[in-house]
Amino acid sequence: MLSKITGFGLDGLIGYEATLETDINAGLPGMDIVGLVGQSVKESKERVKSAIKNSGFDFPIKKITVNIAPADIKKDSPHFDLPIAVGILAASGQVASGYADFIMLGELSLDGTVRRINGVMPMLISALQSGFKRFIIPHENMNEAAFIEGLEIYAVKNLTDVCGFLNGDIELKPIEFCSYHSALAKSSYNSDFSDVKGQLKAKRAIEIAVSGGHNILMIGPPGAGKTMLAKCIPGIMPSMTFDEAIEVTKIHSVAGILSLDDGIVTVRPFRSPHHTATTVALIGGGARSKPGEISLSHNGVLFLDEMPEYSRYTLETLRQPLEDKTVTVSRAMRTVEYPADITLVASMNPCPCGNFGSKTQRCSCSPFAIHKYLNKLSGPLLDRIDLHVEVDGVAFEEMYDGKKAEASSIIKNRVEETREIQRKRFENETVYTNSSMGNSQLSKYCRLDASSEKLLETAFKKLNFTARAVTRILKVARTVADMEKSADIKSDHIAEAIQYRSLDRKYRLV
Numbered sequence: 001m002l003s004k005i006t007g008f009g010l011d012g013l014i015g016y017e018a019t020l021e022t023d024i025n026a027g028l029p030g031m032d033i034v035g036l037v038g039q040s041v042k043e044s045k046e047r048v049k050s051a052i053k054n055s056g057f058d059f060p061i062k063k064i065t066v067n068i069a070p071a072d073i074k075k076d077s078p079h080f081d082l083p084i085a086v087g088i089l090a091a092s093g094q095v096a097s098g099y100a101d102f103i104m105l106g107e108l109s110l111d112g113t114v115r116r117i118n119g120v121m122p123m124l125i126s127a128l129q130s131g132f133k134r135f136i137i138p139h140e141n142m143n144e145a146a147f148i149e150g151l152e153i154y155a156v157k158n159l160t161d162v163c164g165f166l167n168g169d170i171e172l173k174p175i176e177f178c179s180y181h182s183a184l185a186k187s188s189y190n191s192d193f194s195d196v197k198g199q200l201k202a203k204r205a206i207e208i209a210v211s212g213g214h215n216i217l218m219i220g221p222p223g224a225g226k227t228m229l230a231k232c233i234p235g236i237m238p239s240m241t242f243d244e245a246i247e248v249t250k251i252h253s254v255a256g257i258l259s260l261d262d263g264i265v266t267v268r269p270f271r272s273p274h275h276t277a278t279t280v281a282l283i284g285g286g287a288r289s290k291p292g293e294i295s296l297s298h299n300g301v302l303f304l305d306e307m308p309e310y311s312r313y314t315l316e317t318l319r320q321p322l323e324d325k326t327v328t329v330s331r332a333m334r335t336v337e338y339p340a341d342i343t344l345v346a347s348m349n350p351c352p353c354g355n356f357g358s359k360t361q362r363c364s365c366s367p368f369a370i371h372k373y374l375n376k377l378s379g380p381l382l383d384r385i386d387l388h389v390e391v392d393g394v395a396f397e398e399m400y401d402g403k404k405a406e407a408s409s410i411i412k413n414r415v416e417e418t419r420e421i422q423r424k425r426f427e428n429e430t431v432y433t434n435s436s437m438g439n440s441q442l443s444k445y446c447r448l449d450a451s452s453e454k455l456l457e458t459a460f461k462k463l464n465f466t467a468r469a470v471t472r473i474l475k476v477a478r479t480v481a482d483m484e485k486s487a488d489i490k491s492d493h494i495a496e497a498i499q500y501r502s503l504d505r506k507y508r509l510v
């Protein structure tokens with residue numbers, strides 16, 4: 001007998017309908033799964049066989065052929081276990097058939113338990129877009145599915161329940177829809193600027209960076225608080241819209257790092273890959289074209305701690321995604337695209353010993369050693385960083401003054417106001433923030449009056465700035481002006497923006 005079940009597959013973040021045909025006939029007993037299947041689907045045989053037997057059904061001792069269409073996309077995920085098992089039970093008459101409008105997803109344990117799978121959110125969204133409405137998914141993935149409206153989803157614990165439900169012997173309730181706003185209201189960030197003493201200069205630079213969507217580099221000795229400051233950054237970014245949250249959730253779901261309890265990512269990601277991380281880990285790829293750190297931090301912060309320690313090659317590969325805000329991962333004959341719209345936050349010591357430029361500590365490095373250290377930074381990547389800020393450790397008195405610093409929520413309110421100004425400015429343009437202005441927008445929105453132009457010219461000549469550095473200064477000055485709700489860029493704004501070019505001014509990279 002032949003049965004037909006509907007499953008779903010994933011190619012990157014895009015899902016596709018998969019039809020599973022199961023044919024059982026007399027012949028040499030055995031089971032074949034065909035249709036360009038990878039190792040995880042091949043291994044499905046053993047799981048399905050044990051799950052069927054251990055759930056009290058008969059595993060047919062006949063020739064079983066399962067064909068998963070379309071055959072031109074490689075399928076390599078254990079979530080086809082459940083439709084394969086149900087297909088066999090339907091073809092052998094042990095469960096009712098005729099529910100092709102149901103999409104079934106789930107991995108099976110040998111004892112018949114339906115186990116959690118990755119990528120539920122992107123599959124449900126793609127399926128909804130293709131017109132599917134009814135689903136059977138693993139119970140553990142329930143929370144993730146609850147945020148998509150208009151679907152009839154049954155969350156199941158084991159194969160016995162699935163069959164009981166399909167046979168009409170047991171009743172299951174569809175899972176209840178959960179609104180994003182209720183989840184957002186419950187969410188909070190772990191790090192708050194109210195816990196960071198002093199550091200007014202660094203906090204100011206960070207607020208400018210977040211307000212204008214700029215990338216930022218913090219330069220300072222070990223223990224100065226760079227990591228602590230960086231961790232607070234997602235908490236002052238504007239709250240994610242539902243669409244932004246869904247984008248992030250899809251990526252985290254595919255990567256298998258989504259919290260089963262939350263089901264949706266409501267806080268902006270903060271990712272801090274170690275400098276020994278491989279290029280694949282950062283950019284994405286590998287046998288299953290997984291998203292890399294740059295996509296896992298989409299809509300949030302990618303923190304490169306001790307940036308000069310990363311390999312030059314690794315840093316270079318980040319350049320294109322930073323520019324395009326998306327990353328293309330290739331594998332045999334197919335390419336997969338993941339979003340990668342991130343705020344890059346980097347940190348570094350000013351020199352190998354860490355004390356160069358410190359007011360209290362002596363640097364023991366030779367000029368040659370400092371030069372060599374700074375030269376490890378990738379020029380083109382550095383070029384994507386609008387602000388450099390020097391961070392020195394806080395003084396003892398500041399650390400124990402008993403005062404509470406400004407809370408992240410207050411800074412966030414100001415950031416949202418400044419973002420709103422930019423939203424209106426760029427309403428009819430393709431950019432959203434000051435940092436992404438191109439040349440035409442720069443000349444349109446960053447006109448200078450005589451005194452600020454004079455200041456910039458003097459700085460350019462005296463401090464030996466490059467034309468590129470000037471572009472960065474203009475963008476940052478535009479953000480500083482926006483923070484003051486000033487329509488014009490004034491010389492104060494330019495003066496402040498010049499301060500955030502430490503690496504050009506002081507260390508001068510060659």
Ligand SMILES: Nc1ncnc2c1ncn2[C@@H]1O[C@H](COP(=O)(O)OP(=O)(O)O)[C@@H](O)[C@H]1O
Binds near residue numbers: 222224
């Ligand atoms: N401004 C500060 N306010 C409160 N605690 C601080 C501050 N600066 C540093 N610390 C403490 O010192 C620790 C080390 O700081 P860290 O951020 O790791 O420094 P860095 O990354 O610059 O080496 C922090 O975890 C925090 O406990």
Ligand SMILES: [Mg+2]
Binds near residue numbers: 223226227228305347
């Ligand atoms: Mg650190």
Ligand SMILES: [Zn+2]
Binds near residue numbers: 353
């Ligand atoms: Zn030094």
